[in-house]
Each structure stands twice: as structure tokens, then as C-alpha cells.
Amino acid sequence: MPSRTRTHHSSLSDPFAAALQPPADETPAARQARVAAEAEQQRVSDRIDDDLRRERAERKRRAKREVRVLLLGQSESGKSTVLKNFRLKYAPNQWKAELRAWRAVVQLNLIQNVLTLLDVMHDRLLLPDSSPDALPPPPTMSFCDGDGDARASLDSTATATAARAVVLTPLHQVLHMRLSPLRAVEADLRRRLGAGDPEFAFANGEDGALGGAGALERRGAAGREFSVRGWIGALGLAGGADGGDGEGGGGGGEKRERVGEGEEGREGKVDAATEILATVCDDIVALWEDPGLRELLRARGLRIEDRPGFFLSDTARITSRDYVPSDNDVVRARLRTLGVQEWRIRLEHDEQFGSEWVIYDVGGARSMRHAWLPFFDAVNAIIFLAPISCFDERLAEDPAVNRLEDSLLLWRAIVSSKLLGKTTLIVFLNKCDLLKRKLQSGIMVNKHLISFGARQNEVGVVVKCASPPSPSPQPKGGVESAMLMCVLGWACVDLKEKFKDILRADASEPRTTYLYATSVTDTKATAATLNIVRDGIIREHLKHAEFV
Ligand SMILES: Nc1nc2c(ncn2[C@@H]2O[C@H](COP(=O)(O)OP(=O)(O)OP(=O)(O)O)[C@@H](O)[C@H]2O)c(=O)[nH]1
Ligand SMILES: [Mg+2]
Known part of the structure; x- marks a missing residue:
């Protein structure tokens, strides 16, 4: 056995090879x-190599x-809401399976609505004779625009004086007292949704989001906002490989109990939050419908009804013991x-190309925007959400900045980015329903947005449009409604132009933008839009991949 002898000799200078050598006196058996054992080991090793090769190829095919x-x-701006719409439309079975898990979030939103009302009353009940200065600004999430500090302070003085004129009664005191236990329920729901977990955080100004806010503001809706790094963790959803849907950015951490099920799921009984909500349902309805409180809010x-997560109009339904959130809830x-969440969505009932989507949902607050950059060169398309209803609001993180102006600045940064030169850009001028409501209440866009100054004197144009030129049909509701449609149309058309202007002036490369x-x-409307968007993205993607 010459070869063996040779190997045996070479092993003398190689301690590792020596260790692997068979003994010199090895018997034939x-x-x-x-x-045989070596052959088996080789077979296993080859199988592992094959699996890895197949996995790599599959990953490539999937990519x-x-x-x-x-x-x-x-x-x-509505980013997570777009993601929800996408999942509702294209992964409906998984969406349905998760509805129940959202119950705690909707309950938390409702309780936060109630606590905001209690805070508004609290100051009034505590300070019936206080001077206007003692009253903090209203607890809106974003700041209403003023024409500078002096005007803002005049406004707040007028607001405080008007608020002081509202009379609250012992009934308000009783409702305040009866609903106060909801503070503990709120804390409990927050804990169940992830408080104390380093992966989760509250928006209590940790990122400067509430800078410059007054005391009530800090206690108000914004101060109460609850942030999560990932729904799957917060809601205790299954997610991941099986469902073809999971989160990357916020992954890890222990799996919490399924908050949607809570104690009920484990023990067949109603959980504490649901039970307490059911018992205070009538008090919540009484408070929300109370004319005195409505006057105070006015x-x-x-306008708490325009705030995100407003559920007071659905109190009876949400506080029922067997409440399961609807799609719309x-x-x-x-x-x-918080941060960046990666969602893998396998489109149900769709086997063709483009059946797998990876959607990155990011936190939009200023302090989180630095985390967007690493994803710029890894995506086929960007859907940019610009909430156009917020023309009269200022950024929570920087009250000096108008929210609509901030969106325009962000848009400019995106279109001028070289990294995004080949990326399909889609803009959603969002919250048109809220814009319509604001315009209906008489607020004018050009009063708040400096860059719309040129339009300031063109209200006449709107009035002229009161009778829409034929062949446009007269909208239902007569001249007033026609005017509103005009204002809305004008604002949208103008804003669309504004976004297009920026694209023309600052784009790093010319490209199709929707x-x-x-x-x-x-x-329903969003599902139709998403269909068009999906087809457009796939078309662009195929074009770049040179498949067509
Ligand atoms: N009325 C109305 N509300 C909307 C619209 N779009 C979003 N919202 C609400 O606005 C709130 C904020 O929307 P999100 O999708 O959470 O916003 P986001 O951009 O993900 O915000 P961050 O996570 O803080 O970056 C939610 O309560 C939505 O229901 C809209 O078109 N109209
Ligand atoms: Mg979000």
C-alpha cells in the first residue's frame, strides 16, 4: 500500500494530518x-453543500x-396605513387572522382619546378662576400655525379667555372621577404592548418630538403616543416564514403573550382592560356627547375628531366585551x-412575477430619518407620503417648521439623491379627506403656506368657479359644494404642480414619477390606487431588469 505509506510519512510534518491517519496496524475489517464511515460523512457533506447551493439559487430566484x-x-403622513392597506388587499387571509390582535391597540387609542378629554376638563376644573396665561395651549399633536409669536400669543390669550367662559358642572366632576381609572388601564395596555422592553419606546419627547410644547401638550395626545419597533413583537403575532410575512428591523426579543387574546385567550375570560371599558362605556358616551365639553373643545x-387614532364615535362597539376590530378600525x-421595519409579503392568489414584496416601513420623525439612507440603493420604488391636510400645522419636533413645507423639503432631498436616480418615485398627496374637512370649516391654504403667497389673491378664481364650467357636472349640494370642490381641486392641482416643479428643478436624473x-x-379607493401602483412598479422593475 504505497500511497498509504506515503501519506503516513507526510503526516510526520503535519500534526493535523497525523491525527486523521488510520492506525498503522489497522485490520482489514x-x-x-x-x-464506509468516511463515505457516509462525504455523502452527508455533499448533501449539505447541495442544500446550500439550492438555497442560494432559491434566494437569487426570489430576489x-x-x-x-x-x-x-x-x-x-400615513406610511404604516399604506402598508396596512397593502396587506389587507394582497394578503387578506393573514390580515383577517391578525384582526383580533389589534384590539388592545384600538382600546388604547380610545382610552387616549378619553384621557385627552379628561386633561382638558382637568385644567378647567382645577383652575376655574385662573388667568388666561395659566391655561396651556391646546393638546393637539401638531401645532396650529400662527403668523408669528405675537399673533400666536394673542391667539392663545383669546383661546384661554374663551375657554374660561365655559362653565363646567358637578356632573363633569363626577364623569372625570369615574373615568380616571382609565389611566391605570392605559398603563396596563402600554405594558402589555411592550413598555419596559428596550425594543419599544414611548414618544414622550425622547427624540425631541414634543419640543416647545406646553404642559397640557405634553400630557396630551402626543405625549401619550405609543411607539413600536415592530407590530409583530408588540401584538404577539406569529409572523415570519410560514406566513411569508415578517419584520426584520425590529426583530428579536422574547415573544410576548398575544395581546389580542390577553387573559381571555388563555383562561376563557374577558381581560381586565376589556371589562373596565365595558363598565365605563356609558360614561364615555356621556362625556363625548356633553355640550359643555364640546363647547370647551371648540x-x-x-378638533380631536381629526386626530390620528380617534375612536370616540365608536365607543359602544369598541367597549363591548366581544369586540373584534374591523378592517377599518x-x-x-x-x-x-420606530426605526425601520421590513415586511415580507407574499401576495396570496398570485403566482406570477412580482408575487413577493418587501416593504420597508420607517419612522418619519426627524430624529429617525438618518436610518432611511441605507435602504436607498436596495429598493425598486419609493412611495412618498405627503399629508396635504397639514398646511396649517407645524412639526411637533420643530414648531418653527410648517408640516407641508417639511414634506416639500423632504421631497426635494429625495429627488435630488443620486442613490435614488434609478428608483421609481410615487407620491401620495394624502389625507385629502381631512383637507376637505378643514376647507369646509373655512381655513384657507394660502393663509398658512408662505410658498403659496402668489395664490393669496386668487380666491376670486375659486369664487368664479362656483358655477363649474360645463361640461363638468354640478356636484351634489349646490354652489357651496361646488366652491369647496374647486378649493380642494385647486389645492390638489397646485400641490401636484409644486411637487412636479421640484422634480423638474432638482431631480438627479429624469424619471417617471406618479x-x-x-x-x-x-x-376601497386605496385598493384601486394600489393596483395601479403595483402594476406601475412591476412594469418599471421589468424594464430595468431588461425582461421587456
Ligand atoms: N383621516 C385620515 N387619516 C389618515 C390618513 N392617512 C393616515 N391617517 C391616520 O393618520 C395616523 C397616522 O398614520 P400612520 O400611517 O401611523 O403614519 P406614519 O407615517 O406611519 O407615522 P410614523 O410611524 O410616526 O412615521 C393614523 O391614525 C392613520 O389612521 C388619511 O388619508 N385620512
Ligand atoms: Mg408608521
């Missing part, structure tokens, strides 16, 4: 067993099939995003 989309826009310029529920006026809480 032992040799046979050894050779070709995958469509990657990045959702961008300031906080509260006096303080607080989940779409309207507010859960602020702009849509949306209200993404309207799931």
Missing part, C-alpha cells in the same frame, strides 16, 4: 468500517421575483413606528 418598496414621509380650538388605529391624491383610510 477496521479499514472497511472506516472507509428576482421580489419587489422592494420603501415608504417615506414625515411622521403621521373654545380651545381642539385597524387601518385607523395609530401606532407610531402622483396620486389619496385618503388612505378609505380602503
